Amino acid sequence: MSMAMSDSKKKTKVAALSIFSNAALIILKIIAGVLSGSVSILSEAIHSSMDLVASLIAFFSVKYSSKPADKDHPYGHGKIENISGVIEGLLIFVAAILIIIEAAKKILYPSEIKQTTVAISVMVIAAVANFFVSRMIYRVAKEEDSIALEADALHLKTDIYTSLGVGVGILLIQLTGVKLLDPIVAILVACLIIKEAWELVSTAFKPLLDGKLSxxxxxxxxxxxxxxxxxxxxxxxxxxxxxxxxxxxxxxxxxxxxxxxxxxxxxxxxxxxxxxxxxxxxxxxxxxxxxxxxxxxx
The missing domain is CATH 3.30.70.1350 (Cation efflux protein, cytoplasmic domain)
Structure with missing residues (x-):
């Protein structure tokens, strides 16, 4: 029983770390997006907002799934993690759609990118932070075989690539002066997010239908x-x-x-x-x- 409690605490601690990390990065990205006028950075802020909601879902699901079996749930509460994973995947789909809508507006009505140094710096900070946090969460997810934490780590891992992609896009705009690169990068970010969401929902949904082990x-x-x-x-x-x-x-x-x-x-x-x-x-x-x-x- 003490070992189970220890495992539960470990899972909830890293889930809480993800909440804190996402909240801090959202604030940074919103500030950088407003200062620079970059839709790709604002799209990243939207992505991180969805990740924050997903982190909250993961936090409560790992706490609930650790409850022992009872009279009403003789096989335990483990499937709550799969439900959490499906919800997180659907949230990512929503984030991708919102990003594409914002990018389409910028293609029709392009705007100047300002404060490029600040914008690029925030993207690098976000990528580095997500690199370390996602590694920690993924390690615990594998140790505890937690689909909810694995989904959370996957969100942050995707953020690493998208943040770096946005940073490179803004750098290219600064070098070339082509404003359309900003919404184009945002749409590429959305495509990566859709791919992530599909893989996550597929993995999380299968056990809800009592799919076999690997x-x-x-x-x-x-x-x-x-x-x-x-x-x-x-x-x-x-x-x-x-x-x-x-x-x-x-x-x-x-x-x-x-x-x-x-x-x-x-x-x-x-x-x-x-x-x-x-x-x-x-x-x-x-x-x-x-x-x-x-x-x-x-």
Missing amino acids: DEEEEKILQILNKYGGQIIDFHDLRTRRAGNAKFIDFHITVNKRLTVEESHHICDLIEKDIDEQIVNTNVTIHIEPDDFKITGQ
């Missing part, structure tokens, strides 16, 4: 079961699914009918232990069948 994880399960060829006759009916960071695995094994209940149970304990060591956060259910098992008609 091929790599299922291959690990098969390798473990094959190790017990001398103790079990065969295995079949393997099924897997995940909810948040929880992974549910069930299958049947056929054993020699002369084995006692205690001996069969011991084999199951060994298999479960091996799976748990190879794949984190597993819940394994094993159905035991004797070698001459037949289902009689009713």
